Amino acid sequence: MSAFPYRFPGTVGAGAVASDPAYAGLAPGESSGSVVTLAGRVMRSRPQGRVAFAQLRDWTGSIQLFAQATSCERFEELTRLALGDWIGVTGEVVRTKRGELSVEVATWSLLAEARLGFGDKWRGVQDVETRYRQREVDLWANESSRATFLLRSRIVASIRRRLDGRGFVEVETPILHPIPGGAHARPFVTHYNALHADFYLRIATELHLKRLVVGGFERVYELGRIFRNEGLSPRHNPEFTGLEAYQAYADYTDMMELAEHLVAGAASDVLGTTQLTYQGRELDLTPPWRRATLEELLEERTGTELTLDMGEAELRRRASALGLELEVRGGAGVVLLEVYEKTTEPDLWGPVIVTDYPKEVSPLARDHRSRPGYVERFEVVAAGRELANAFSELCDPVEQRRRLEAQAAEHAAGDEEAMVVDEDFLRALEHGLPPTGGIGIGIDRVVMLLAGASSIREVLLFPALRPEQA
């Protein structure tokens, strides 16, 4: 039997009481006459003989507790609480003689003990390993961490609200895929015992979502976890949150506007502005964002003209002249993209909408309506990082089969990240995919930008880490 209560109903937020305008006019030493009930952790304790002060913190904020030996039940016991103990209190809202709005404790209950501490009361917990492995400690010890994750939640809510507001329907598609598809990445493999078959954790939601557009879901999105079997870095986690949205009767130019609407909209929803500072540098997300072709940006950055038309040999020659050692195999499109990613993308502060990618590196995007060899695709780059990837979707089942078979040949030749042929997807296209625009947005990276985080681990509650050995 535990001495702790099973419930403690009727609480209001500490932050709400602290900022309630009803108490703003309360003079030092004055009582409000209103009694409130709160619960949270004791994060500071300043017993002082026959009176005592403490800070009570819950997830809405904190407020000072005030107690007098003459009016507070079990006063001595209250002053001996450990920092971090959970308590529930009831008392009158007062302002102390020194002017601090407080709740004068009349009755209280111990809800749970904290047997371990929450770090240095001034500096918190700085050790990043502890902060990642024991996030529950980090959230109490470091106010900025708590703020970041509350911000993340609001960003995700903002994006959902804006998509819902435009008539998009949220769906959930399988995470376990019999064959991986929709992106160029190595998958995690798992085994399904009942089917005696290996399955793959999804590397994208693309193919199922397009099948839903075929099924008549004209505006559809999924916001969920994607898994890629890749290395860890400050910008990569093996599981991350992706948004993919598909809109029938739209093309990639519509997706550009949607990207601006969602990202700039989230900024203004959660920060109240689209002009921010990231890593000490100004970043203005106010739409419209600059639009430029990949080749324009390449030439701006390198001072060298590099186009698909000049062919693989010439592109490789010019890349060498720029001092690049390319190890990629592939044609002109692969080389062009590689040079762009090595020389230009990391220095694009943006935000900029980078358009018109080589068809060779975009097996799911529709041919450009006026530029042979290119597809109607763009990426949004901000702070040197890719935030979004979008295209006019390839609708032609015959062309799509050709592209996937080419991918499958690459896969068979040893490229583990190349796609394989997904017959279910191709059959769906045979039923007719209308003109459709699609976009994928890396939610973690958007959160990083808006939260000012330099590492993706700062915006993931439980980032991937090596298991500790005994």
Added chain:
RNA sequence: GCGCCUCUAGCUCAAUUUGGCAGAGCAACGGACUCUUAAUCCGCAGGUUCUGGGUUCGAGUCCCAGGGGGCGCACCA
């Protein structure tokens, strides 16, 4: 996978270039205090210096191996 950096009390950090008794603040614990704000004051404890070897009269410090973490590279079209 490779390179560089890093690991000291529960937390935050010291420990004389160039090896010489491992320390402080906070937290905890005991006490004082009727308005504190990182409360203050008195007292008392607190260590496998990441692990295992080695060099040395002597290692937190130097060397080797291993582990965790950070950053960079690779990977991530």
